[in-house]
Amino acid sequence: MCKNYSNCPRQTQDISPQTHQCSGPLKLSSKHLVILAQLIDTNNDATLEELCELLHEKIGVTVSRATMGRMT
Numbered sequence: 001m002c003k004n005y006s007n008c009p010r011q012t013q014d015i016s017p018q019t020h021q022c023s024g025p026l027k028l029s030s031k032h033l034v035i036l037a038q039l040i041d042t043n044n045d046a047t048l049e050e051l052c053e054l055l056h057e058k059i060g061v062t063v064s065r066a067t068m069g070r071m072t
Contacts, residue, residue, distance in 0.1 A: 028071065032061065036071060036072075040072060051068050
């Protein structure tokens with residue numbers, strides 16, 4: 001991985017987009033996203049905070065309101 005993208009072509013000869021490299025593994029798997037979609041369908045008037053709480057109750061994973069906004 002290149003820390004300075006202007007040097008990437010020189011170091012690796014590859015300028016394709018990098019894979020997910022945030023601070024850790026993703027919290028939500030594809031199974032979790034299916035469950036989230038079901039929660040949204042059944043609680044279509046819930047706020048983002050309420051959806052966060054419902055998801056935590058259902059699968060035990062805590063996500064922020066901002067993350068929930070990106071997922072919906």
